[in-house]
């Protein structure tokens with residue numbers, strides 16, 4: 001069933017004339033230009049309120065800003081990148097009842113509607129969000145890949161890893177997402193241990209992956 005734009009829209013960005021005309025053509029979107037809608041040109045007094053017209057609490061400014069900056073104030077879908085960006089709930093507001101950064105993504109009006117219709121599904125949105133995070137977050141793609149692999153393997157299984165390569169995982173180590181367990185020395189060459197040790201995901205690491213929503217993929 002198609003949800004109404006009110007349920008998950010929080011408009012942002014600069015509306016050009018074409019965007020305004022399009023919004024006005026669609027009654028469902030008129031809220032976006034109303035004092036309670038949240039579109040950039042209509043904000044002002046609206047920002048003084050803590051809730052939208054339908055009574056839902058407004059997305060906190062720092063979270064909204066972070067989501068928009070993450071996508072460069074454009075639609076997060078790489079093949080679109082429209083300049084009118086809104087904040088969309090990946091898991092719908094009706095079920096999450098929360099404005100969590102991990103569950104929010106910047107989308108244009110068109111992609112937002114396509115997401116509401118299910119043409120762009122939730123898993124796809126999470127992948128688009130993930131692409132943005134790889135580009136902007138502090139963890140490398142290698143670190144994220146290893147973290148997901150450890151998550152899938154389970155907490156007790158772990159993965160062989162050489163101590164002298166730990167520098168590649170420094171940031172997920174420092175964040176407490178993985179632990180390093182030394183194994184007994186089996187082989188050594190020039191006093192360098194050549195059999196691998198073990199890395200394992202921690203509870204904190206599992207929580208991080210789950211907050212990204214990637215366990216649903």
Ligand SMILES: [Zn+2]
Nearest residue numbers: 075080108111
């Ligand atoms: Zn778009």
